[in-house]
Amino acid sequence: MAPNVKRRERDNAAAQVIAEAFPSKVIDTLLADAKAGGTPIDGVDGLLNQMTKAVLERALQAEMTDHLGYESGDPSGHGTGNSRNGLSVKTVSTRNGPVEIEVPRDRNSTFEPVIVPKRARRIGNLDDTILSLYSRGMTTRDIEAHLAEVYGVEASRELISNVTDVVVDEIKTWQSRPLDEVYPIMYVDGIRLRVKDNGVVSTKVAYLAIGVDIDGRKHALGCWIQDSEGAKFWQKVLA
Known part of the structure; x- marks a missing residue:
């Protein structure tokens, strides 16, 4: 399966979790509380980041339950040969800024999360943002500064170059493609x-x-x- 298709599937899965976790009334209450408490909607410390953290962690716990086959604390899990084994903390970059999340671990180290894959440090189509800025003529230095200023994301020039190299490869493939012998x-x-x-x-x-x-x-x-x-x-x- 192509990487873009897998990414869209992860995004759709995340959107579904958000829809299930935050009904309209809950969202209205969160927005009202944020306004009353002076919490910004977007930004590194904003409500969207807090919601992103909550949704990702809830989705990861749901994935772990599906992986093990039983809920946390369920006695039916005794003797199954695998169990929850604490949490690890990682920071992922999103379009709203960096988010620190707690990722569940299993004792056999066989858990492969889908929403936030192992070793993944970027979610929310950050690659698309980099490519969009690159297509508008921004240099890697400009993109690095823009991501840090607007999204609070520290993306190295090496990372940006790796992402934009994909475009260069696609261009080379397009340039060398076979053409028809005749175009009327x-x-x-x-x-x-x-x-x-x-x-x-x-x-x-x-x-x-x-x-x-x-x-x-x-x-x-x-x-x-x-x-x-x-x-x-x-x-x-x-x-």
Whole structure:
């Protein structure tokens, strides 16, 4: 199963747990209490982070119960060969900031949580946030500073580079893909873009080549970024 599909399944599972754990009346009460106590909604110390912690820990306990086959303290668990073995503390990064959660352990060390997998330090599609910032021309240094300032997340440049390398690999695969021998219709054009490069904003031109195959489907055949617009560039490409 693809990593993105697994991640969506984990997100859907987490959303389901939230829906079950916090009915509308409970959420209304939490919001009212937060407002009365001066607790912010978002941010590292905000209500959303507290709710995230509560939901994740409840989901992990539910997963442990499913793994062992009995509730905590249930006498039916005696003699089963495995049991709960305390808690370990780990910090995971979310879009609302870092959250410290308690993860249950089992004596046989066979528990494999789904909501927060072993060794996972990021949840809530933080990778998507990094890729979104990267696609907008932000450098790894800019992304690192943005995540720390807005989300309170300490993401190393090595981590950011590892995430963005996935995009580079996808681009290389796309560039080397086989093309049809014939495209009855071709569209060639350019669009002027404001691009930030090494901290400097300038205007560049993205040249696009779109081909229509014999079944009428459009395909992006190529995209080239140049400093200026002109017919000489297309002459070189088409030649």
